[in-house]
Amino acid sequence: MDQHRKHVQRLVVALTSLALVLTGLVAAGPSAAAPSRVHAAAHQVGAGNGRIKPVINSNFADPSVLRVGRVYHAYATNSGGQNIQHETSTDLVHWTKRADVLPTLGAWVGPCTFTPGGATDHCVWAPEVTPVRGGYVLYYTARDALAPRQCVGAAFSRSASGPFAPIGTQPLVCPDGERGAPNLGGAIDASTYREHGQLYLLWKSDGNCCSLPATIFLQPLSADGRTLTGPATELIHNDQPFEKAVVEAPKLVKHGGRYYLFYSANVFGGGNYRTGYATATSLTGPYTKSRTELMATDQFHGRVIGPGGEDLVTTPSGGTAIVFHGWDPTYSYRAMYVSALDWSTPGQPAGTPHVVAADRRFQAEDGTVTDARVVADDTASGLAKVGGLDNADSSVTVRVWADRAGRSTLGIRYDNGSTDADGVGVPATDTITVNRRRADPLTLPNTAWGNWQTAEYRTVLHRGWNTVRLAKSTWYAEIDAIDVYREAPARPAPAAPTCATTRYEAESGVVTDARVVDDALASGGAKVGGLDHPDSSVALTVQARRSGLTTIAVRYGNGSLDNSGYPVAATDAVTVNGRDAGVLTFRNTTWDNWQTANYRLRLHAGTNTITFTKKTFYTELDAVDVC
Numbered sequence: 001m002d003q004h005r006k007h008v009q010r011l012v013v014a015l016t017s018l019a020l021v022l023t024g025l026v027a028a029g030p031s032a033a034a035p036s037r038v039h040a041a042a043h044q045v046g047a048g049n050g051r052i053k054p055v056i057n058s059n060f061a062d063p064s065v066l067r068v069g070r071v072y073h074a075y076a077t078n079s080g081g082q083n084i085q086h087e088t089s090t091d092l093v094h095w096t097k098r099a100d101v102l103p104t105l106g107a108w109v110g111p112c113t114f115t116p117g118g119a120t121d122h123c124v125w126a127p128e129v130t131p132v133r134g135g136y137v138l139y140y141t142a143r144d145a146l147a148p149r150q151c152v153g154a155a156f157s158r159s160a161s162g163p164f165a166p167i168g169t170q171p172l173v174c175p176d177g178e179r180g181a182p183n184l185g186g187a188i189d190a191s192t193y194r195e196h197g198q199l200y201l202l203w204k205s206d207g208n209c210c211s212l213p214a215t216i217f218l219q220p221l222s223a224d225g226r227t228l229t230g231p232a233t234e235l236i237h238n239d240q241p242f243e244k245a246v247v248e249a250p251k252l253v254k255h256g257g258r259y260y261l262f263y264s265a266n267v268f269g270g271g272n273y274r275t276g277y278a279t280a281t282s283l284t285g286p287y288t289k290s291r292t293e294l295m296a297t298d299q300f301h302g303r304v305i306g307p308g309g310e311d312l313v314t315t316p317s318g319g320t321a322i323v324f325h326g327w328d329p330t331y332s333y334r335a336m337y338v339s340a341l342d343w344s345t346p347g348q349p350a351g352t353p354h355v356v357a358a359d360r361r362f363q364a365e366d367g368t369v370t371d372a373r374v375v376a377d378d379t380a381s382g383l384a385k386v387g388g389l390d391n392a393d394s395s396v397t398v399r400v401w402a403d404r405a406g407r408s409t410l411g412i413r414y415d416n417g418s419t420d421a422d423g424v425g426v427p428a429t430d431t432i433t434v435n436r437r438r439a440d441p442l443t444l445p446n447t448a449w450g451n452w453q454t455a456e457y458r459t460v461l462h463r464g465w466n467t468v469r470l471a472k473s474t475w476y477a478e479i480d481a482i483d484v485y486r487e488a489p490a491r492p493a494p495a496a497p498t499c500a501t502t503r504y505e506a507e508s509g510v511v512t513d514a515r516v517v518d519d520a521l522a523s524g525g526a527k528v529g530g531l532d533h534p535d536s537s538v539a540l541t542v543q544a545r546r547s548g549l550t551t552i553a554v555r556y557g558n559g560s561l562d563n564s565g566y567p568v569a570a571t572d573a574v575t576v577n578g579r580d581a582g583v584l585t586f587r588n589t590t591w592d593n594w595q596t597a598n599y600r601l602r603l604h605a606g607t608n609t610i611t612f613t614k615k616t617f618y619t620e621l622d623a624v625d626v627c
Contacts, residue, residue: 110145
């Protein structure tokens, strides 16, 4: 038995003996078994392969949804002075804000603020409400007054709309080293499951708070949900590379005779947060994790950042919807989203779930690989990639599924760290062939190795299976996966200037609230860095031969990471002669990997002033080439 399991079992025995004497309560979720037919309302909010929009476009994190009759009740983490937020809907699309359902916290709760969760986050998190005889029980996470750790408490109301009153004076689950309990780092994210009349509590030991394992447990409760009646059983812990130190937000359902444990993983504060799942044929496991996540940021094209905190709910027609949160583009709040969830995925074993609003993803390593090799890679989707595409006949052929015939976009997930003889990163090209039609060139801009990005290709697919072949053309790229979606690609960047250009070094411009930094790899031996503030800018005086639209080439580096370590694009606002000229996006390249962003703007003949002002994230500027 490994040391992790020995440690957990010893602590669980101690925790169980304590929990059985504490007052407690637990909630039950929606019906465990859900048919695969999808309700139209769920399609409306999440049927577009990347077109999903928030249904609650405000800070509504860790949503949990309970259906009572024809009304859906959504509950969420504290915000705006409310301990537990509450909104209602009859269609999962249109929601009405209600009063705080937990105006008074349990006597065991102490003060807390949590800035990463928002300015008004006081550590009251992840509610769930479940029906019991005579009313409803609300489970919530809050700060234990006896230790700087989170624990799970409970409250009761005769109505799903509250107000809920705390039950007892102690938390339900609190493995934080106080009250004689073991120290598992505390407990968060309670949810419930009911089977054959038995109610169970799922909860997460918050070990990632303090260099301990993060573990999801299942524990039986009394019928009224007020008392833990048996020991906790470990279902999963963090052991996959994409999870990092975190597994949390458990949701357990049964479908087609199989148990599905949905969970969130990685750092909650940005694009690396994601949703995975594990399956078992027995309630207590063992559970086998899927090697490919259910939802990840790049499957939504930036529309949903860090999809997680999920719940499942049965729709009026008997289908399944998944409810989850994601950050807005400014990382200011986590909005609530709803998508249909199908219980089948083409090319995968029966019962493989798929979030309808997310791209369908097909792993390159599952394709036919010619004169190349499949390589294990902890950073890749599915934990593997196709590398060694180094020779004239190197290729990978992947079968992809389209739900309907017509125009679709292929999102090629790749990395490219090719460098020329001078050590400068260069783009690679592959030829792409779909269903044996004419081959087209596909440019794969330099990203640096291990910095996965997406190159888009618009094509026509048949309904059903299609064959996509990527063959090496120039330089070198590794292929991770191919996503399929209906949404049109982002507008392509303009082609590089074809005229003779003049180079203007950024360090020679007017630098505001930034600094010139020596850099041997930069053009001219220096760059402008420290463009970190709202008024940080570089203004360059340039000459144009004629008036009109022209393309400039901006040499830059961008190694920006969000709060979870996810690589992100940066943007600058551009003005010409004091007039707004739009926003320039700099894709992520990693630092010191100088690349070029081409941009169309209008100059007049003679002298012009082009100003680049920081907008989002961070870019270093090296030089600008102008015709």
